[in-house]
Amino acid sequence: MAGKKVPTIASIGIVFLLLFLGSAFASDKLFIVANQASIQLAKEFITTMNNESIPLAIVMDQFEKVKKEKYIIVLGGAKGPGSADEFIRQVLTPEEQKSGNQPGGKVFIKENVFNQGQVIIVFAGPDEASAADARKNGRKTWWPYIAKWFEVDTSSPMVY
Numbered sequence: 545m546a547g548k549k550v551p552t553i554a555s556i557g558i559v560f561l562l563l564f565l566g567s568a569f570a571s572d573k574l575f576i577v578a579n580q581a582s583i584q585l586a587k588e589f590i591t592t593m594n595n596e597s598i599p600l601a602i603v604m605d606q607f608e609k610v611k612k613e614k615y616i617i618v619l620g621g622a623k624g625p626g627s628a629d630e631f632i633r634q635v636l637t638p639e640e641q642k643s644g645n646q647p648g649g650k651v652f653i654k655e656n657v658f659n660q661g662q663v664i665i666v667f668a669g670p671d672e673a674s675a676a677d678a679r680k681n682g683r684k685t686w687w688p689y690i691a692k693w694f695e696v697d698t699s700s701p702m703v704y
Contacts, residue, residue, distance in 0.1 A: 573599040575613045579626045580604065582619035585676040598694045607631040611658040615693055617665045621672030635664050644668025649678030651685050663689060
């Protein structure tokens with residue numbers, strides 16, 4: 545009788561392990577759409593997200609593939625080859641693009657752009673430095689979204 549209990553217990557353990565692993569891999573990720581220059585300016589931001597255990601996926605090309613994702617951040621900046629400009633044009637209205645193309649940049653929170661329940665945060669500016677300024681100066685606007693999405697403890701102050 546004891547011989548039959550071991551395989552049964554092992555089977556139950558494997559099922560629970562698979563369920564746990566399945567739920568761990570099913571969690572949402574924060575997709576960051578960027579070019580190399582904006583990633584360099586966002587090192588501290590990315591480190592902070594990692595320190596908060598926020599699962600990240602950085603996309604530096606093939607932006608069309610992230611359109612269906614639930615949570616997206618766009619680190620905007622310069623236009624031209626390698627930029628996220630084409631993606632930004634699909635997310636922001638022409639008026640928003642114009643207002644975001646100012647020194648100091650601007651933060652935009654867009655919902656349900658490509659899918660229901662989707663939220664896209666765009667840090668826009670005429671160049672990567674201005675978009676980075678928008679990210680740094682607009683923290684009170686965008687941080688509550690990320691904290692809610694990934695259940696981040698906001699009781700202690702953060703560097704970023």
